[in-house]
Amino acid sequence: MIYVDSEVSTLKRVIVHSPDSGLGKVIPSKAQDWLFEDIVHLKTVRRHEYDYFIKILLYFLDPAKVRGQLARLDDEREQRAFYKPDDPGFHASPAVLDIEYLLGDILADRDVKKEVVASICALESCSFATQKLLLQLPPRDLAKTLISGSLPNQHMVFAPVPNFIFTRDIGIVINDHLLLNKPAKEARRRESFLSKYVFFKHEAFKNYQDKIIEIHDDELYFLLDGAEREQRSVTLEGGDIMMVAPNHLLVGVSERTSPNAVSKIMQALFDRGVVDKVSVVQIPAKRDFMHIDTVFTQVRRDLWVLYGKFSRRNLEEQSSLHKFFGKRPDEARIRILQFHRNGQSPTEFAFLEDLLDDVSRNDLQSPQPTRFVYSGGHEFPYSQREQWTDSCNLLALKEGVVVGYDRNDKTAEAFAQQGFRTIRAADLLDAFEQGELAPETLTDTLIMLPSAELSRARGGSHCMSLPVLRERVRG
Helix, strand or coil, X not given: CCEECCCCCCXXXXXXXXXXXXXXXXXXXXXXXXXXXXXXXHHHHHHHHHHHHHHHHHHXXXXXXXXXXXXXXXXXXXXXXXXXXXCCXXXXXXXXXXXXXXXXHHXXXXXXXXXXXXXXXXXXXXXXXXXXXXXXXXXXXXHHHHHHCXXXXXXXXXXXXXXXXXXXXXXXXXXXXXXXXXXXXXXXXXXXXXXXXXXXXXXXXXXXXXXXXXXXXXXXXXXXXXXXXXXXXXXXXXXXXXXXXXXXXXXXXXXXXXXXXXXXXXXXXXXXXXXXXXXXXXXXXCHHHCCHHHCEEEXXXXXXXXXXXXXXXXXXXXXXXXXXXXXXXXXXXXXXXXXXXXXXXXXXXXXXXXXXXXXXXXXXXCCCCCEEEXXXXXXXXXXXXHHHCCCCCCEEXXXXXXXEECCCHHHHHHHHHCCCEEEEHHHHHHHHHHCCCCCCCCCCEEEEECCCCHHHHCCCCCCCCEEEEECCCCC
C-alpha cells in the first residue's frame, strides 16, 4: 500500500538507499558535475554515520529487525552484510526498503532485465559487448553495477550515481498517487530511469499503475532553442514537493524544478481530483538552497523549522532597504501563490510563515498557535552555516519526532528552547535497548545523526528518505 497525506503523521514505510561504492568513486575533478561540493570518506559515511539512520528507521518502523541486536550489528566483523542490499545477510525489511534491493527484485525477470539493460546502455552509450556482459550478471550484482557503475570485479563500466542516497528526489507520494521526477541535472538521469522501472515493474506497486503520474516536455520542445527552450523546460525533483495535508500540496520553483513543470503537476493533480490546493513557493535558483526542503520542513502540525533569510523579519528588513535604495537583493526574493482546483483566483502570501501558519491552522486544524524554529537560532553566521549543513532538512518519524544532524548546534539549542529533547542517535538507541525510552511513547525529540562526512554530501534526513506510507493525518 502507498499513501501519504502529510509530512508529520507516523511513518510506516520508506524508501532509502544506503551509500554504495559509487559514493567512494567521486573524484575532485568530477565532484561538481556529479553535484557534490566535496569528496566524502565512504567508510566513515557508512559505518559511523548513515548506519545510525538505518538503525533509527528500523527501530521505529520494523523493530524486530534490530531490537536486542545492536551489539552484534556494531561489531565490524558482522555488521556490513546487514546494510548491503546485494548480500544474503541484508535486513530486507518490508518497511525500510532499499531502492537497490527493489531493483534487484525486478531484474530477476528476464524480460525486465533485458529492457532495463538496453535502456541504461543506450543512456550511457555503452558498447554492445558491455551490454552482453551486463546481461550475464545475477540480478543483485546487476542492480549494484547499474547504481555504482562498477562490475563485481570493481572494473568501472560507466559513472556512478552517487546522489541515489537522496531518494526523496526520485518521486513523491501524494495521497494514493505517485509523482515521478524529471531531473534537472544530467548526473541524476540514470536514477530516474532505474526508479521508473522499479515503480512500474515491482510487485509492491502493481496496484498503483494507473496512479503513477509522469510529466513530459511540451510537444515539439526539441525544436526550440535559446531562451524559449529554457523557459519551457520541464524539470522536477522530489525535494521541491511536500504533501502537507490531504487537500494541499506545496511545490517549489527552484534551481531544480521549473515553472513549466509546476504547471503540469497542478494540471495533472487537479484533473484527477487528487488535491484541492497547490501552493507554489518560488525561491532563488541558487545552489545554497537547491530545493524548498533545504529552506523549511515540518516538525509537528504546529511547528516548522525555517531558514531565517526567508523569514518575515528578514524580508521586512529587506523591503525597508528596497524602499530606501530602490532595489531588493535577488537572494532574498521569494514569492508564494496558492492555486485552487475550483478555479478561484490564486491567493498570494507575503511571507513564508503566513503560508505555513495557514497549513497548520486551516488544513491541519492545529489547536495551538503556529511556532517556528529558525536555523542557527536566526543568529549570524550560524543561520547560514547550519542551513548549508541541512539544519532545515528534517524527516518526521512521527509528529514531533524528527531526525537531523549533530553538527547543527545552534539549531539544536533553538529546539531545546521550544521544549524538545535533543539526543544523539547512539544515545537514543542505547536508551531503547535498555528500555529507558521507547519509539511508541517518544515525543518532541530531535534525534541527531553523526554527520561530519555525511553532511558534506549536501542532503539531510528529509532528502535521504522517500516516504511511501504514513498513517492518515488526524483532523
